[in-house]
Amino acid sequence: MLNEIIRAIRSHHHFLITTHEGPDGDAVGSSLALASYLRLLGKDVTVYSCDSFPELYRFLPGFDSAVTELPDKAFDVCFVLDVGEFKRAGREIGRSQRLGRVINIDHHKGCDRFGAINLIDPQASATGALIYRIIKAAGDAVDYETALSIYTAVITDTGSFRYSNADPEAFAIAGEMIATGINAWDISEKLYESQPRQRLELLAQALSTLTISPCGAYASVTVTLEMYARTGGCPELTDGFVNYPRSIQGVEVSVFFRELEPDKYKVGFRSKGKVDVSELAAAFGGGGHHNAAGCTVAGAYADVTSRVFDHLSRALKL
Numbered sequence: 001m002l003n004e005i006i007r008a009i010r011s012h013h014h015f016l017i018t019t020h021e022g023p024d025g026d027a028v029g030s031s032l033a034l035a036s037y038l039r040l041l042g043k044d045v046t047v048y049s050c051d052s053f054p055e056l057y058r059f060l061p062g063f064d065s066a067v068t069e070l071p072d073k074a075f076d077v078c079f080v081l082d083v084g085e086f087k088r089a090g091r092e093i094g095r096s097q098r099l100g101r102v103i104n105i106d107h108h109k110g111c112d113r114f115g116a117i118n119l120i121d122p123q124a125s126a127t128g129a130l131i132y133r134i135i136k137a138a139g140d141a142v143d144y145e146t147a148l149s150i151y152t153a154v155i156t157d158t159g160s161f162r163y164s165n166a167d168p169e170a171f172a173i174a175g176e177m178i179a180t181g182i183n184a185w186d187i188s189e190k191l192y193e194s195q196p197r198q199r200l201e202l203l204a205q206a207l208s209t210l211t212i213s214p215c216g217a218y219a220s221v222t223v224t225l226e227m228y229a230r231t232g233g234c235p236e237l238t239d240g241f242v243n244y245p246r247s248i249q250g251v252e253v254s255v256f257f258r259e260l261e262p263d264k265y266k267v268g269f270r271s272k273g274k275v276d277v278s279e280l281a282a283a284f285g286g287g288g289h290h291n292a293a294g295c296t297v298a299g300a301y302a303d304v305t306s307r308v309f310d311h312l313s314r315a316l317k318l
């Protein structure tokens with residue numbers, strides 16, 4: 001599979017790179033890492049995302065070159081990174097006839113095999129780790145700018161190496177990226193120690209909604225549209241909120257309800273390992289990993305939470 005991807009890279013010139021809606025650190029990092037590598041090879045590269053990359057990642061090389069409108073041009077190859085399902089790349093990608101050969105690179109469990117080439121490894125710590133494998137398999141070195149993005153992809157998707165996907169490869173990649181000269185503290189400072197005030201104000205309001213099940217096995221927090229209005233915050237500032245309930249002693253699964261529009265909620269799940277939340281999310285038309293997954297659920301807030309908690313109780317055999 002790696003050799004097929006390398007041949008596609010070497011034999012074509014015009015590349016499109018895209019990722020999932022609501023891009024996170026792995027989506028942004030893997031996209032910009034691949035773009036940086038391809039540009040070093042002299043390729044013409046467009047990075048497209050249906051949703052803007054969060055400002056948090058502005059320090060990454062190539063951030064400003066990413067676009068949210070698909071250019072009116074034909075591509076030889078389209079890399080679709082970290083999406084799980086093709087529809088998560090957005091409507092424009094789904095209906096475009098100018099993508100060329102689609103290469104699907106992902107580490108989600110049960111990822112749709114929608115590409116002409118599919119590099120899918122659910123054991124990989126991050127999609128950024130798969131980009132690293134491609135570069136190394138091609139016999140090329142990882143330069144400083146590409147290393148910044150790969151390291152960011154890996155550190156964010158492993159929760160700063162705290163999650164169960166922080167395997168030996170993840171640590172080895174991180175070590176090699178640091179050896180290129182990147183500064184681990186500088187990256188951590190940008191990711192975790194440079195939060196806008198609105199994020200903390202929004203977090204305070206989210207934590208005020210904390211709900212813990214009577215059995216103590218699951219807990220949730222919620223962010224509403226009204227909270228955005230009160231704080232001046234926005235959805236990208238809620239990244240990581242789902243982890244706070246999971247940090248409670250005894251909680252096995254945390255849930256984050258984020259209001260998208262009236263009677264429509266994005267639901268994020270995080271597990272400590274006993275519950276496969278990808279199956280839980282799939283019951284609502286979503287998906288993800290064993291310990292991290294999500295879905296979108298329509299309905300009034302009370303109905304949505306009731307349905308989700310009912311499924312959770314069954315998954316926990318309560």
